[in-house]
Amino acid sequence: MPIFSPRRYQPPFYPARRPGNPFVRAFTVVERVIKGWLFGCRMCGNCILQETAFICPMTCPKGLRNGLCGGASAERCEVDPSRPCTWYKIYERAEKMGRLDRLLEINAPLDGTRVGHETWLDTVRHWRQRGQGPRPIDLFVNGEKFRADWDGFFYSLRQPDWWQGDARHHLPAYDEPVSLLEANLRVSSFVTTAEIAPPLTAATKAMLKKADLLKPMVAAANFTDNASATARMNSLASSKLCLDTGLEPVMQLQARDRSRVVIESDAMGAAGLGIRNILCLSGDHQTFGPAPWVKPDQFDMDAVQVLWMLRRMRDEGVYLDGRAIKQRPQFFLGSAASPCGAPPKFEAIRAEKKINAGAQFIQTQPIFDHNRLLDWLEALDRRNLLDKAYILPGLIPLKSARVAHFMGEEIPGVMVPPDVIKRMDAVGDDKEAQQEEGVAIALEMIEKLKDTPGIHGMHVMAVHWEEIVPRLIAESGVPTPRFQNWEEWTAYNAAPAAPQPVT
């Protein structure tokens, strides 16, 4: 067990090319042993220990380098419950050390040429090549300069030219909305999106029927991307089929099982097909899926890194490798959040990082506890985030008491309060009565959401029960989308502005 980090989940990396110099090889072994003993170091060669309160983020089973996943809890990691969550430990120690804001910088994915190599000699080499300090003498004669040089030096070391991550918010480099979902969110006080499960088969009829049913009711439909590490029709194909019906899709794009090259290529393909809304996710770990387990390293990137990369493709017109993109893709980028996961103050840091990286809208895990949503929104407000992204809290109408128990007990990051479980249990075995109670609970939640400051609508996840969505919208009285096609948006923009009162 390392002294400063939780036990590592996977063994250290070895370099793709062994160093030719025997001294460097021997040095690498020494560094591997010492840093393994101290930090559980996996020799990623891209050290960010200074940013993560001296706890190695690579001990996280998903290798997340930018914050915790949606299923983290104080007691255990969602992937391997025998170990604590690495990122929980990082947040806790960073808070004690007063270094929480250092967690906001967007860290790069691993640079394979450095993986498995020593970093100490590399640091000295970099310092000599850079020739700008920090100079040890300044530590005694000019502390401020020393600290600035120190920070600049380590920034240049950990942020390669092809990444250049920072801790600032970047406004999108365009004015007109790129999708109808964005247009609706800009002018409406309450916008609804809904989820449609992609089919398990090659038959698309049922999915298209659901898209037709939802078209007049919601601004866009999400298509999951092999959620729970379970294969289905992919999100890209489902999104395109949905788009052809006239309903705008939100293509979910998860990092799991994809390299950075494939993510860029899938996103560019989506843009070419006219899909504009992309929800960037890290993805569920393979241990949640039914397939025979694949090798443990399934995450080349995390959600924050995907957002950063796609935002730069759109706004700066560059691929990760530096090639210029002549015709830039148009994306309206989103991400997920877990208001009931970690404590709101930690979840707010995670949300800030995603928003800074490029998230323009956030769809949350299902909310059953409105007070917990308010706590999370308050934490976001304290970080001045509420005017930087559209927030759509998740809503799941409970179809049965069994589903209520399952959601509360098995789904990481979801909290179903005891009174909700009690209500569902109290109905008895009658299936229809249970569904009616689930609808009543959902309608009560929508009533609260309508009056919740800081949110912009809701995201309904009635998976395999999509036909309930029109009823929820009709009975709750929330508005249907203002713009269902671009002609409506154009007409809205062409309409003369309302006369201003004379003062």
Ligand code: SF4
């Ligand atoms: S709970 Fe998530 S973030 Fe925490 S260590 Fe496990 S995989 Fe990593």
